[in-house]
Each structure stands twice: as C-alpha cells, then as structure tokens.
Amino acid sequence: MDSGAGESIADGVARQLDPRWIPVQRIHAAISFAVICSASFVGLIAIWIASRMLAAGLLLLPVWAAAVAALAWHLYRWPAVTYRFASYRIDEQGLEILRGVYWRTITSIPRSRVQHTDVSQGPLERRYGLGTLVVYTAGTQHSQVKLPGLDFTVARRIRAHLLPGDEGDAV
Amino acid sequence: MPSDHRLHPTSILFAMAGGLKAFLLPAIILLLTTGRSSRAPSGSRGLGPGPWMSGWMPGDVEIANWQFWFLLFLIPSALVAVARYLSFRLQYEGTELVIRSGIIFRNERHVPYARIQNLDAVRSIAHRLLGVAEVRVETGGGQAPEATISVLHDTVFEEMRRRIFEGRARVVQGDVRGDAARTDTPAPTVAVVEPRTLLYLPPRELLLNGVIDNRGMVLVAAVYGLAWQAGLFRDVWGRLARGAFGPDFVRETMLMLAAGGVPSLTRIAVVLAGIVALLLLVRVLSMAWSWIRLHEFRLSRVGEDLRTQYGLLTHVTTTVPLRRVQMLTIRETPLQRLVKRMSLRVETAGGHGHGAPENGPKQPREWLAPLVRRDAVPALVREVLPGMELSALQWQPLHPRAFQRGLKPAALIAVATTAPMVGLLGVRGLLVLPFTLAWLGVVTWKQVQHMQWAATEDAVAFRSGWLWRHVTVAPVVKIQTVSCNESPFDRRATMATLQVDTAGGGPHRITIPYLARETAKTLYDRLATQTAQTAFRW
Numbered sequence: 139m140d141s142g143a144g145e146s147i148a149d150g151v152a153r154q155l156d157p158r159w160i161p162v163q164r165i166h167a168a169i170s171f172a173v174i175c176s177a178s179f180v181g182l183i184a185i186w187i188a189s190r191m192l193a194a195g196l197l198l199l200p201v202w203a204a205a206v207a208a209l210a211w212h213l214y215r216w217p218a219v220t221y222r223f224a225s226y227r228i229d230e231q232g233l234e235i236l237r238g239v240y241w242r243t244i245t246s247i248p249r250s251r252v253q254h255t256d257v258s259q260g261p262l263e264r265r266y267g268l269g270t271l272v273v274y275t276a277g278t279q280h281s282q283v284k285l286p287g288l289d290f291t292v293a294r295r296i297r298a299h300l301l302p303g304d305e306g307d308a309v
Numbered sequence: 310m311p312s313d314h315r316l317h318p319t320s321i322l323f324a325m326a327g328g329l330k331a332f333l334l335p336a337i338i339l340l341l342t343t344g345r346s347s348r349a350p351s352g353s354r355g356l357g358p359g360p361w362m363s364g365w366m367p368g369d370v371e372i373a374n375w376q377f378w379f380l381l382f383l384i385p386s387a388l389v390a391v392a393r394y395l396s397f398r399l400q401y402e403g404t405e406l407v408i409r410s411g412i413i414f415r416n417e418r419h420v421p422y423a424r425i426q427n428l429d430a431v432r433s434i435a436h437r438l439l440g441v442a443e444v445r446v447e448t449g450g451g452q453a454p455e456a457t458i459s460v461l462h463d464t465v466f467e468e469m470r471r472r473i474f475e476g477r478a479r480v481v482q483g484d485v486r487g488d489a490a491r492t493d494t495p496a497p498t499v500a501v502v503e504p505r506t507l508l509y510l511p512p513r514e515l516l517l518n519g520v521i522d523n524r525g526m527v528l529v530a531a532v533y534g535l536a537w538q539a540g541l542f543r544d545v546w547g548r549l550a551r552g553a554f555g556p557d558f559v560r561e562t563m564l565m566l567a568a569g570g571v572p573s574l575t576r577i578a579v580v581l582a583g584i585v586a587l588l589l590l591v592r593v594l595s596m597a598w599s600w601i602r603l604h605e606f607r608l609s610r611v612g613e614d615l616r617t618q619y620g621l622l623t624h625v626t627t628t629v630p631l632r633r634v635q636m637l638t639i640r641e642t643p644l645q646r647l648v649k650r651m652s653l654r655v656e657t658a659g660g661h662g663h664g665a666p667e668n669g670p671k672q673p674r675e676w677l678a679p680l681v682r683r684d685a686v687p688a689l690v691r692e693v694l695p696g697m698e699l700s701a702l703q704w705q706p707l708h709p710r711a712f713q714r715g716l717k718p719a720a721l722i723a724v725a726t727t728a729p730m731v732g733l734l735g736v737r738g739l740l741v742l743p744f745t746l747a748w749l750g751v752v753t754w755k756q757v758q759h760m761q762w763a764a765t766e767d768a769v770a771f772r773s774g775w776l777w778r779h780v781t782v783a784p785v786v787k788i789q790t791v792s793c794n795e796s797p798f799d800r801r802a803t804m805a806t807l808q809v810d811t812a813g814g815g816p817h818r819i820t821i822p823y824l825a826r827e828t829a830k831t832l833y834d835r836l837a838t839q840t841a842q843t844a845f846r847w
Contacts, residue, residue: 231837231838231841231842232837232841234837238795240796240797241794241795241797242794242800243792243793243794243795244792244793244794244833245790245791245792246790246791246792246833246836246837246840247789248790248840248841250840250841250843250844250845251788251789251790275790275810276658276789276845277789277810277811277812278810278812278813279808279818280789280790280792280810283790
C-alpha cells in the first residue's frame with residue numbers, strides 16, 4: 139500500500155505495484171487456464187478417437203496431464219515473478235516504468251510529453267480496488283504506455299500529477 | 310459570404326471516379342477484351358437485364374449483366390457524392406479552419422491553424438484541366454489526414470494556404486518561447502514572404518535519380534500485368550514456346566546448370582543479353598518515371614515553411630512547417646554514393662498512417678529532397694533543423710563486443726539457409742555454408758562498424774547501414790519517450806538497446822542496439838532529463 143494522501147507522490151522513489159495485483163492476475167490466468175484446459179482436452183479426445191489407436195492413445199493422457207500441470211504451475215508462479223520485476227518512479231520530470239523479467243525495459247515518459255491519460259478499471263480490478271493508468275504520448279511506438287496494478291486512488295493521484303496545466307509546464 | 314467556401318462542382322465527378330478506380334481497370338480491360346461480341350453471348354451469365362440493355366447500345370457492344378449491376382452500384386456513390394458536395398462548407402474563423410459536412414449526420418470539424426502539420430495539394434491531369442486540386446490537411450492526431458478536401462478550386466486553395474499561413478504566423482507570434490526549431494524572427498504577419506529556393510532538380514538530375522532509384526521494376530510489373538490482362542502476350546508466348554527462346558529455354562538452362570553441366574556459349578550470350586536488355590529497359594523506364602513524377606522539383610523555404618512542388622502529370626504541392634519536423638533522415642544508397650548524392654526526408658506527426666487514407670489513393674510522402682549533392686547536404690540540414698551541424702556531431706561506436714553479439718544471429722541465419730540446400734543437393738549443399746557464413750560475417754562486421762550514435766545539447770542522432778546508409782537526427786524537443794531495453798542476451802553481455810520514440814514514423818528510427826549498459830543508461834538518463842526540461846510543441 140502507498141503512503142498517505144498528504145505527501146506528494148512525485149518523490150522520485152521507486153515503488154512496487156500494489157500487491158493485490160498478484161491475485162487479480164492469478165484469477166485472469168485461471169480463466170484462460172480453464173479455457174486452454176478444456177479446449178485441449180476436447181481436442182485430445184477427438185484425436186484419440188479419430189486415430190483409432192485406443193490403447194496407444196491412453197499414453198497421451200499422462201502427457202497431457204503433465205503439460206497442463208506445468209502450465210498451471212507456471213501461471214500460478216508468474217504473476218509473483220513479474221511483480222518483483224515491475225516498478226515505477228515519479229518525480230518532477232515525469233514517470234518512469236521498469237518492467238520485464240527476461241526482456242527488461244525502462245521507459246521514461248516526461249510530463250511535458252503527456253497528451254492525456256486514462257485510469258481504467260475492469261470488473262476484477264474494481265473488486266480489488268485497483269486501476270490501470272494509461273498514458274498517451276504523441277509518439278509512434280509508445281503512443282500509449284500502460285501501467286496496470288495500481289491502487290485506484292494512487293493511479294488517480296499519478297494522473298493528477300502528470301496532467302498538464304497543474305503548476306505550469308516544465309519549460 | 311466572404312469566407313465561406315464550397316467544394317468545386319466537379320468534386321462529384323472526382324468522388325465517383327475515386328469510387329470507380331478500384332474496379333475501373335478490370336472493367337475497361339473486360340470491356341476491351343470481351344465486350345466485342347466475337348464469342349458466345351455472355352448475357353446468359355447471371356441475372357439481370359443485360360441482353361435487353363445491349364439492344365440500346367450502338368454498334369456491337371454488348372452489355373453483360375455484371376456490367377449492368379456494376380453501373381447500378383454507382384448510383385449510391387453518386388448520391389453520396391452529390392450530398393457531400395451540397396453539404397460541404399469551408400470557413401475561416403479567427404484561428405481555425407471550420408469544415409462542415411453531412412446532411413443527415415452533421416459534422417462540424419474545427420482545425421486550429423496552429424495544429425496543422427502540413428498542407429498538401431495534389432493535382433492529377435484531370436484536376437489540372439479543370440483548375441482544381443485535392444487538398445489534404447494533416448494534424449498530429451490519427452493516422453489518416455485530418456481532412457481530405459476533394460476538390461477545391463485553385464484560387465480557393467491558394468486563399469486557404471494564405472489564410473492558414475497568416476493565421477499561424479499570428480498564433481505563433483503570441484507564444485514564442487520554448488521552441489528550439491524557431492530561431493529566426495517570427496514571420497511577418499501579412500506581408501507576402503518571398504520563397505527562397507533550397508533545391509531545384511534540373512532534368513539532368515531527374516534522369517540521374519531515375520537511374521539510381523529502382524522504380525523501373527514496378528512499372529515493368531504493372532505494364533506486364535496490364536498487357537497480360539489484355540491478352541497481348543498470349544500470342545507472343547505462344548510463338549516463344551514454339552521457337553528457340555520460349556520458357557523452355559530458360560527451364561532447360563536452369564536444369565543444365567543444376568545438373569552441373571556447362572551451357573553452350575550461345576546460350577550464355579542469349580541469357581546475358583536478355584538480362585542486360587531487361588536491366589536497361591528497367592532503368593530507362595525508371596528515368597522516365599522520375600522525369601514525369603518529379604518534373605520541375607523545387608524545394609523552397611517560404612517564411613517558416615518548407616514547400617515542395619513537383620510533377621508533370623500529377624502536380625503535387627506540399628507544405629511542411631519547419632517547427633513540425635519531428636525527425637530528419639538522410640539516406641545514401643550504393644549507387645547514390647557512386648555519384649556523390651544523397652536523399653533527405655523529414656518525418657512529421659501526420660501522414661505516417663498504416664495503409665491508405667479513407668478516401669483517395671495512397672500517396673506516400675515523397676522525399677523532401679530526392680537527390681542532393683553530398684556537399685550540399687549540411688547546408689540543407691542547417692536549413693531544416695536550425696543550429697544542427699552534421700560535421701560537428703561526435704559519432705560514438707557501439708560496444709566493442711557488438712560484432713561478436715551480431716555474429717550469433719548471423720550464424721543461425723546461415724545455418725537456416727543452408728539446411729534446405731542440404732535437403733536439395735545432399736552433402737554437397739554443405740559447401741554453401743562457408744560462403745553464407747563468410748558473407749554474413751562480412752555484412753555483420755560492416756554493419757556494426759557503421760552503426761554509430763551521437764548526442765548533442767539539443768539533438769540525438771543515429772546512423773546505420775553499410776551499403777544502404779541512413780542517418781537520422783531527432784531534436785530533443787521532439788522526443789516523446791525514451792526507453793532502455795535489455796534482452797537476456799544483452800544482460801549476459803552487459804549491453805542494452807536504447808530506443809527513442811518521436812511523433813514521426815518513417816523507415817529509419819532511432820533504436821541503438823548493442824550499447825554498453827552504462828553508456829545506454831547514461832544516454833537514457835541524459836535524454837530523459839533533456840526531454841523533460843523542454844516543452845513539446847507540435
């Protein structure tokens with residue numbers, strides 16, 4: 139959780155995302171897992187029957203189970219791993235986002251380049267009181283930069299800080 | 310109605326022609342090739358009153374049913390065109406351009422002069438005969454032009470340009486601070502500014518450009534496709550197949566080569582002559598294309614704008630305000646290097662759309678200067694980006710081990726290309742491997758040697774390419790975001806990639822790979838700070 143509403147959020151200190159982001163992502167992962175699981179199971183059965191190798195086909199089942207188990211373990215573990223490697227930092231200059239486990243990226247979005255911002259909330263995020271900050275720039279490759287997994291009020295405070303017109307542009 | 314303008318009445322025709330263009334060519338060809346009823350009547354195909362219509366046509370032209378339906382489909386587009394013509398109003402208000410359109414769904418679009426990125430006018434032959442122009446107004450947002458106004462009378466366009474230019478000068482005078490792109494005094498508000506020619510391409514240069522530029526092949530393909538459609542080749546190919554130089558000739562030669570045999574001297578001569586003739590034809594076509602397309606090319610500076618004008622058949626006028634230049638790229642192809650020429654392009658925030666704008670054909674932005682003498686480039690760059698001295702840039706190399714890094718993917722590619730050869734030729738295919746490895750090694754070495762970056766107080770530059778060289782310069786005020794990427798391989802070698810994003814797209818971006826991590830981080834911090842300290846102005 140973040141510090142009180144009194145102090146400025148633009149203190150140049152690297153912050154982690156909200157820890158509640160991990161369960162939210164796990165639920166998202168569980169939904170896609172269920173879809174993948176059932177679809178691949180149906181496909182497996184279809185292949186098994188179509189191939190008419192009923193005895194040999196039985197061997198497929200443990201292979202499938204192992205693959206699914208590995209996927210489940212990965213999907214359960216992954217949100218916590220990405221959480222460790224994601225952080226953001228806000229100072230007078232703007233917003234800096236660090237992320238990526240294997241492919242790591244630092245992106246700097248100066249305040250003076252922010253065109254507009256969104257704070258969006260999906261149904262799950264709303265339940266957990268989280269929000270996604272989307273920062274739009276005039277750029278081409280990074281014309282929108284998303285920062286998910288923020289406490290909703292924090293996201294709105296960052297937005298308020300980034301919005302142009304507040305205490306004048308950094309010229 | 311002093312400042313209220315409508316479209317030119319012929320816009321209805323142009324709108325319909327635009328809609329037609331997609332099937333116009335096949336339609337004409339079909340009319341030409343099958344319309345004359347030399348074969349079985351085609352009216353029996355499909356439903357429709359085609360045969361009945363044919364009775365009304367002069368001569369022996371036969372209207373097939375599809376042609377009838379085709380004509381029927383024109384009616385809605387004609388109605389739309391008429392409605393657009395009737396409802397369209399263009400107005401100049403204080404500091405903005407107001408475009409009203411629509412009968413049922415009314416649309417009123419306000420485009421502030423200060424936000425206009427560039428103003429282009431395209432005139433095809435038909436446009437010029439009628440004295441009209443298709444006008445494109447581009448602002449930073451979106452991918453398609455903000456407004457494509459087809460078509461306006463020439464005088465209306467001239468007035469529009471004058472007003473937008475004037476209006477902008479007034480707006481700019483209001484707030485001058487924080488714009489590094491403008492160092493001169495603000496343009497006088499009302500006085501007409503004399504255009505100053507920066508580059509003019511005489512016919513000799515245009516022909517040279519044609520020789521260098523490889524557009525000929527496109528033309529050959531187009532002409533070939535057209536002729537094929539029209540059935541011109543059926544006879545030719547038939548004769549060729551019977552004679553000595555038919556497709557069999559090519560095939561036989563290939564087979565002979567593949568089998569390891571040595572073809573006879575005449576065969577070699579014929580093949581070589583054919584290739585040379587084709588290359589010559591392509592170059593001649595390319596020269597003609599360049600001469601027609603870029604006829605009387607003139608780049609001039611009008612006050613604070615860059616204006617290009619060119620074209621023999623389709624006349625194009627583009628206006629790019631200097632302060633809208635997001636990025637500048639200089640290109641040098643091997644052939645250009647041979648004749649000491651370069652080409653220069655600028656990226657603006659508008660017009661880097663994916664695909665064509667909604668209406669009107671795709672018109673990719675031409676180079677700002679398709680062909681410039683190498684020694685004239687620095688002066689031109691100074692003109693486009695005031696205060697930018699190309700010769701003063703201190704180019705920095707990549708990481709010393711960048712070549713070793715680049716070699717690994719190259720080796721993978723070499724192996725991947727050899728694999729099918731082994732499948733095809735057996736063990737002998739392995740002989741290809743040393744050659745591909747050596748070639749890719751040389752290419753990688755040269756590429757890495759030529760990849761360099763430079764950063765100054767107010768710009769960042771990146772150059773790359775061994776045979777095809779590009780130099781891209783982005784002013785710091787135009788940088789949007791800076792990022793520093795590390796792949797797992799980068800991390801093992803303590804390297805990083807620096808990426809600078811601007812509002813201008815373009816083929817060559819500032820993405821500097823294989824930097825030492827500390828260098829990348831330093832540059833990242835520096836650019837991020839510099840960017841944050843300047844205000845971005847469209």
